[in-house]
Amino acid sequence: MATARKLFAQNGFYGTPTAKIAKDAGVSNGILFHYFPTKDHLIKAMYFDVKDRIFDYSLSQVYKGATLKESIYTLWLAAVEWYVENPEDFNFMLQFESSPYYSVETEVSHRHTQLTIELMEKGLEQGVFKNIQPFLLFQIMMKMVETTVQYLQLNSELQEDFAFRNGLFEVAWDAVKK
Amino acid sequence: MATARKLFAQNGFYGTPTAKIAKDAGVSNGILFHYFPTKDHLIKAMYFDVKDRIFDYSLSQVYKGATLKESIYTLWLAAVEWYVENPEDFNFMLQFESSPYYSVETEVSHRHTQLTIELMEKGLEQGVFKNIQPFLLFQIMMKMVETTVQYLQLNSELQEDFAFRNGLFEVAWDAVKK
Amino acid sequence: MATARKLFAQNGFYGTPTAKIAKDAGVSNGILFHYFPTKDHLIKAMYFDVKDRIFDYSLSQVYKGATLKESIYTLWLAAVEWYVENPEDFNFMLQFESSPYYSVETEVSHRHTQLTIELMEKGLEQGVFKNIQPFLLFQIMMKMVETTVQYLQLNSELQEDFAFRNGLFEVAWDAVKK
Amino acid sequence: MATARKLFAQNGFYGTPTAKIAKDAGVSNGILFHYFPTKDHLIKAMYFDVKDRIFDYSLSQVYKGATLKESIYTLWLAAVEWYVENPEDFNFMLQFESSPYYSVETEVSHRHTQLTIELMEKGLEQGVFKNIQPFLLFQIMMKMVETTVQYLQLNSELQEDFAFRNGLFEVAWDAVKK
């Protein structure tokens, strides 16, 4: 999957033959299909793998006793940082989410999405957010992650500029806060 | 191009053979390559075509004497409306922008982008926006268009709800305003 | 189809790659699938082609005013001769009829089968045949064709021995006659 | 071999991967090649296995002191009955005999074939058969077995109709008798 990630990032799903994935990974062509019955299965499995790793990283960043805004900030920043550190993951998700493989159901089923949506619901209860469905709030926040990461990729000198990131979190926060 | 748009929306760039485009369009396989030397040329031409049509529609909506916020609102709403009315255009752009065909240079070269960025610069001069580069402001606004259209596609009963759209414009506006 | 016939006879359906058929036929790999959407379509088309050619040859041999036995003899002998002259056709049919492609419905639908069965029905009406369903009578006769051709292939010195063939027709005739 | 027989009957030699045979038999993929060095060896071994079992069954049916016709009848009927009871064996033989695996030499080498041919030779000596080589007489009889079994498979309501079978033996007998 690591090899596939790299190649997909470089050439896209369709520009990457399974044979090349196997070759670059130093294994035989056939064995790929022993673990993933089809290329589509591989791609879907990679989606969950990325989501899982981001989720694990995010959990490692949150701490007990944080306020709601702090928690959301931590999750938001964790996603940004993960994608900046792992641009292949970012590129993969971008492709995946605008491909026929993606569905909202799949996304919502993941714990990372569920956790974030729960925080949105809490914010709605506390009256800190605009009156918008929690899934849409989630989407808005995540699109800001996307925008931020894309901009940081184009302007790599800003990648160490924490004030910049924090500024963009405030953009996201101002968007959803009442 | 209309046939290609429909097929690309249904099956993606890679899932749509040129032969099928030609067949569905009622022309011969060969003639497609008379007008577009390669499939890539077709795709790029379609990108500019969508952009052009959105731009024309947007211009038809703005009016002299509008305030800055009104102008931006008009442009923002025109994009949302266009994509809601022409979901194939939306689907096409989504695919295009996360494909290897897309580049920032291409996007910036278009008059639609340039016009919007000029408005962002004006807002910065007037001190109504946060201190963020105009291209990034543009991106944030456009991502909110994307988010809005996607949400409207999933919840089609909201497509006639103008208050909903206006509310989401305020979300976008709050994001960027100082 | 002629090239396919030759290769199928040598190596069987499964031992003959479509690429080899194309190459031996002096055409490109791809064009094969322009005329036959799949290898299976090619195989089925070849079945009807063989049947058609045997039928045409058989019709050219029968003559007006022949008695029932003469007519059946002519048909039987035409089949034997055709297969002896065209061993690839014979080999193809042998493979086809014991493959999943074959079905009784397909066979019965062909004019060659229908014509032969009609003669069997006439024989039943005239009381010259044993009381056996006409399709089974047809099968018995055809199996004797098969047996005869196989034996002639193994003993090629008999291929010019018309007395031998006639003798085997009498075997077939004795089998079904009352 | 029992599992292979079932799968070959359903999907043919080429439609049945060795992996599936092993899996359905509840053993590992590799062990198959411990007992049969190649798939071809398995198929050939299965051929002899079917022949052996038919031979054993046939011998259990013949009795001392039978006339020549009775002996032949018993052998013929034993073959028909075996194949009706064991359609997978029949299907297997049909495929095998029209495959590149089959050769006359292999067939003649089997005791079942030899025994039957000996009876044909005895009949020729006694002057009850037409003047035809014994191997060809054998083939004619066996083709009638084939025809009979195929017809019984298509018309299963006839499977208990012993008069029908006997009638078809008479067809076979009339074919070869002088």
Next chain:
DNA sequence: TATGAATGAGCGTTCATTCAT
């Protein structure tokens, strides 16, 4: 400007067979 047959490189997948354990 138009047709559609022809090309051929390339791809996803299969599967008999091997091999380390």
Next chain:
DNA sequence: TATGAATGAACGCTCATTCAT
């Protein structure tokens, strides 16, 4: 004797592109 992961050649089929007409 047994496992099942690993191999890699091979195959059916696709499809962007070319070309004769």
